[in-house]
Amino acid sequence: MGTIKRGVSLYSYQNETFQGKMSLEDCIRTSAEFGAYGIEVIGEQTFWGWPEVGVEDAKIDEWHQLIAKYDCVPVSHDFMLDYKRYKGREMPFDEQVASVRNDIDFGARLGAKYIRALVSIAPEVLVAAAPYAEEKGIKILIEVHAPLHFDHPWIVRHAEAFEKSGSDALGFLPDMGMFLHAYPPVMVEKFKRLGVPANIADYIVKAYADRVLSEYVILNVQEMGGTGPSIAMAEVLRHNAAYEPKRMLDYMPRIHNIHGKFYQMTADYVEPSIPYDKIVAVLNQGGYDGYICSEYEGNRWIEDAEEPDSVEQVRRQQVMLAKLIGEPTPTALAA
Template sequence: MSTIQRGVSLYSFQEEYFLRTMSLEDCIRAAAGIGARGIEIIPEQSIPGYPHLTDEFVDAWFGWMHKYDTTPVATDLFLDTKLYPGRWLTLEEQVASVHRDIDIAVRLGATVIRAIINTPPEVMEAAAPYAEEKGVRLLLEVHAPFHYSHPWIEQHLEVMHRLDTPALGLMPDMGTYVRRFPRVVSERALRDGAKPELVDLIVKTYDDHGDSHALMDIVNYRGGGPVDFGLARQATHYIWSDPKLMLSYMPLIGHIQAKFYEMTDDGVEYSIPYDEIVPLLVEGGFDGYLSSEYEGNRHIQDAYPVDSVEQVRRQHAMFARLLGEA
């Protein structure tokens, strides 16, 4: 039987949290109610007074974990590499920032920290001893349009292999496996005034795995407007790669960002083939969390009610089916 566990990034409920129709406790309750027992939190988004954690917040946090039978799993690290008005942070300042985020994760009981893709490899290397001392893992998010053979990722892999420390690893974002252009994105572009023929061209080029990087020029030649250019640019931010490539990196993979844009009424993700991905994770012996990351809200909020909880519920029903849960 698979040891893969199910969780959710509270980022998935950003629409409701921003509009104050759901509190932080409501988000945790909703996650537990759909069987997503592992909680991933973005401290900057969800903790009043970040980066300062009050005793009252920490007490409430662990109270919710106990009340709803959930587990703190991961925090998300955002590394600001510049200070206003434009000075780059020194290496020492960046490492100090990561140390601060490690301390926050430890205080919240999380054992995994998502290191955002722009975190330099030298920062990961310098922060690794502190992470190992504190018993947490810094996992670099492999986020589209990056992939495992990209020079930036290869620089990180060199550090991970050379240090051979449990403190460093990878967190693949399933947005690197977008087989079909997300329909919620193209439909939003149409509502915003994009030319239907250019939308069709962009979607078809992407779905056929054509040269999406040439789309900006083609849209220009075809007299496209700002919305058309935006959609063409978006096409370069999605990628499709073979999910089987994850098998080679499985010893380094400690957490999965289960990105999704649209769970259909049929219980499948429109763009990302989870029916191929989940069996591969099982085959590779992955034993961490599949953590939902819903990003469809921003593409439908102009025209439809956003129900992030229902979307996440559908994804976890799919996960339960693919994992063979009763």
């Protein structure tokens, strides 16, 4: 059995960060108060101007001072190599590798052990960057994110390339959103506000629970008279599925960080759509000893109706995680 640790992706606080309600110190302090000492960042969100312009040493110094002040650990820098939309052209292979090397350097400046690669990046690019990552003491982790999963040919291709390379600087970062075992209630309510009739919404929720093929669900919704938002609600099934957490076991030696995706935490500390009890059991079985970093994405489904309270949502998930991994509940989580 591993010793799972708790962390937070500062992406969780994106609403408050964008609105100027939370500073970098607020984000780190709040996470630490919850006993979530692992801090994950997206460079573009946390450090203004990255990667188009460099980040001043003073900003990096501030980062390290705050990490030390709150006794935290830099876990990962999540980088965004969108090579398909680079200056109106596809970025050539050598430039992609150079871009990854740039993010390796940035991750090293932050003191992170890992950098997250978007799932769209070809394995050949990561393999080419691996020797440089080894020099810098960094591991590059490809994010396994819905609609992809560990049996998807693209992920299998990465796994094969990683093994063939012989480099231990290449690995995986599973996003728990691929284990969506129920249609998230916050999504249901949003689609209803957009005009989806109750009978159609109820059908889609049940069809998801019954694992009905997405194309049949979309066709049935059309035949029920559904248009616009109703079709959009059904099409969510194309992106999400209830994959099995146990599939992580075969990949565990290369899994080094985890995105604790969640859309909603209820007042009694339950994520109604993602089976975290089963997930943590699988991670323990596999001896996982890295971080689960909270990644709140329910904000975008409620902000049309209410002000998101990302801090409270993260607090609730951290209560759940602390219980599941057998930690005593920190005082700040007992609110």
